[in-house]
Structure formats: structure tokens, C-alpha cells
Amino acid sequence: MVTLNRIYTRTGDKGATRLATGATVSKASLRVETYGAVDETNACIGLARLHTAGGPLDDILARIQNELFDLGADLATPAKPDEIEGEVLRILDSQVARLEQEIDHLNGALPALASFVLPGGSPAAAALHLARTVARRAERVAVALMDSGEAVSGPAFRYLNRLSDLLFVAARAANDQGRADVFWRSGATR
Structure with missing residues (x-):
């Protein structure tokens, strides 16, 4: 359990922050930008859950x-090259596999796509599409x-890739199982 007694540290007052290792880096570093986007x-997803509460997607999103x-x-x-498995909190391949199973399950109930889906439809779907684009x-x-040249664990990267796929099919599921999807109409407004 993490205990946070102080909310501000003043470390960031000069544009720096600390990684979990204690190393000080710029707040503009790619590593900080990556976990900031996460x-x-x-x-x-928290906003999307305002619209999925009590529904079948909510447990997955939680x-x-x-x-x-x-x-x-x-x-x-x-x-670190000498890192011992389990020494540091890492995303696991089993978590990636679970996302894949959920994608397959959700997608199996959806009609096939004949066009690109526009972000929209129900409030839940719109919020999930926003989460997808940020992912x-x-x-x-x-x-x-x-x-x-920085290291990112393979499972962490694969998790990110699968997450956006899951959010896409979840958005379609939130659109009345795809029946309320909003489709792109190529060149329709010319």
C-alpha cells in the first residue's frame, strides 16, 4: 500500500520529477510523457465509467x-539488465492475454464492420473512443x-497496444452492440 502524507514536494518547481528508481529527470522526458499519457x-476511462456503471463493461474498465x-x-x-523477476512491479503477459480474451469476447458479439467508425454514438461510446485515442x-x-534507446518492457508495450483495441470494441459494445455506431461516409460532404 502506498502512503501519501504530502501532496507537494517542490521537486517539480524547476521542471524536474523523480522516477520510481529515485532518478531525477525532466518533466518533459519521453518516459514521463509516456506514463503521463497512461x-x-x-x-x-474514469469518465467513461460514469456512463457504464452497473453495466457489463464496468468490471472490465475498473x-x-x-x-x-x-x-x-x-x-x-x-x-535494469540484472533485474530479478518479481523485484519490480511489471505488466505481465497474462494481463495482455486477458485483454486479448476480452477483445475477442466483446468483438464476437458485434456485427462486422463495412466502414470506419466515427467516435460517437452513446455517451459511453464517445468517452471510450476518447480513451482509445489517448491510449x-x-x-x-x-x-x-x-x-x-530507453527500455520499455515487452508486456507493457503489448498491453498498451491491446488496450486501445479493447477500448475500440468496448465503444462499439456501448453503442448497443454496434447497432448505434456512427459510420464514416467517405466524401459525403463534398
């Missing part, structure tokens, strides 16, 4: 919100972090 995704804190901890703790941004920043 935090934004979590906040978007679990994901908790796992996003785990993902943030994973991303805030750069891997995609987190994934892009994670790629930039890896491209810069």
Missing part, C-alpha cells in the same frame, strides 16, 4: 484502471521512448 488514459497504475509504475521504473498516443510516445 495516466490521461486512466482519467478518460480492472483496467487499476492495471494502468501498474503500467505507470512499470514505465516509471526503467529496466494510442501513449503507445506512440512509448515507441518514441524505445526509439531513443
Whole structure:
């Protein structure tokens, strides 16, 4: 359990923050940007849950919100070559597999797509589409972090990739199992 007695530390007053390892980095670092986008995704899911409360998606979203804190901890703790498994909180392949199972389950009840889906429909679907786009941004920043030579665990990156897929099918499920999806009409307003 984490205990937070002080909310402000003044560390950020000069544009710096500390990673979980205690290392001081710029608040503009790609690592901080990555777990910041994960935090934004979590906040978007929290808003979506205002519209899914009591419904079949809510338990999935509640679990994901908790796992996003785990993902943030994973991303805030750069891997060390000599790291012992279980020593640091990391996303696991089993969590990625669970997302895949949920995607398959949700998608199995949806009609096939004949066009791209516009973000919208029900309030829950619109909020889930917003969460999806923020999750995609987190994934892009994670790629930039890896491209810069920084380590990101494979399961953490795969979790981010699957999360946006899950949020997409969850948005369709929230749109009356896809029946209320709003579809792109190519060139319709020319």
C-alpha cells in the first residue's frame, strides 16, 4: 500500500520529477510523457465509467484502471539488465492475454464492420473512443521512448497496444452492440 502524507514536494518547481528508481529527470522526458499519457488514459476511462456503471463493461474498465497504475509504475521504473523477476512491479503477459480474451469476447458479439467508425454514438461510446485515442498516443510516445534507446518492457508495450483495441470494441459494445455506431461516409460532404 502506498502512503501519501504530502501532496507537494517542490521537486517539480524547476521542471524536474523523480522516477520510481529515485532518478531525477525532466518533466518533459519521453518516459514521463509516456506514463503521463497512461495516466490521461486512466482519467478518460474514469469518465467513461460514469456512463457504464452497473453495466457489463464496468468490471472490465475498473480492472483496467487499476492495471494502468501498474503500467505507470512499470514505465516509471526503467529496466535494469540484472533485474530479478518479481523485484519490480511489471505488466505481465497474462494481463495482455486477458485483454486479448476480452477483445475477442466483446468483438464476437458485434456485427462486422463495412466502414470506419466515427467516435460517437452513446455517451459511453464517445468517452471510450476518447480513451482509445489517448491510449494510442501513449503507445506512440512509448515507441518514441524505445526509439531513443530507453527500455520499455515487452508486456507493457503489448498491453498498451491491446488496450486501445479493447477500448475500440468496448465503444462499439456501448453503442448497443454496434447497432448505434456512427459510420464514416467517405466524401459525403463534398
